[in-house]
Amino acid sequence: MEEPLSKAFAALADPTRRDIVARLAAADATVGELAEPYAVSVQAISKHLKVLEDAGLVSKTKVAQSRAVHLEAEVLDLMTAWIERYRQRAEQRYQRLDAVLAQMTEEEGHAS
């Protein structure tokens, strides 16, 4: 299933949502608390939280009449796993390329 990754990457593509995630990493917060610093309506933040929740990055628990939002580490884990897999391959290929270039330079040196 790669749907979760699509939703997760899309969710973190928005600066406001990344900021929310950053703040939630420090401490849980209610919807109202999260909305306070931004110059948009509470409804807009509620939508952002829904996107984060649908991506599995965040979960809410009813607390009195408000909702406590907290960060879920698992999907973040999936994301790094995906990225690292290909970053490492790319880096390895890059180093191999360096080796090939060094080899070519060396051989050129011998030829001249």
Next chain:
Amino acid sequence: MEEPLSKAFAALADPTRRDIVARLAAADATVGELAEPYAVSVQAISKHLKVLEDAGLVSKTKVAQSRAVHLEAEVLDLMTAWIERYRQRAEQRYQRLDAVLAQMTEEEGHAS
């Protein structure tokens, strides 16, 4: 600057683009080669590659009449750095919560 992260996350939100990245991790390829497996026009893939290029995930070098596309590891690095930063904090908080709950359970045991 967080513009690069926005573009990078948005770029990887699309399954076709993630697939392209995955293939480029194995080997460089031309635009035509990259487009071949998908049931869309070459122009559509060209657009996808432009998105990846604007995000700094990919670069192209003119080779004869075609263009060799290759993966850039650096932005992938930025992404994992960002994610890991907050994933680790979230995980630490989670473990701390576990400790608190264990403490509460223990104290409850003493009270009863």
Next chain:
DNA sequence: GAAGTCTTCAACCTGATGGTTGACAACGGC
């Protein structure tokens, strides 16, 4: 139970995105 607070749902607008087709620029092979 009426009032107030916190959050979400619904309808709507605007701009971005992913796709199409058609034209064109650039380059190698003959």
Next chain:
DNA sequence: GCCGTTGTCAACCATCAGGTTGAAGACTTC
């Protein structure tokens, strides 16, 4: 020099994303 191949640009279309305002749901408090 022309033709075929490769890739991009432009215009267009449909859908989605992020924002707004207004109304309604859910729960405390008095």
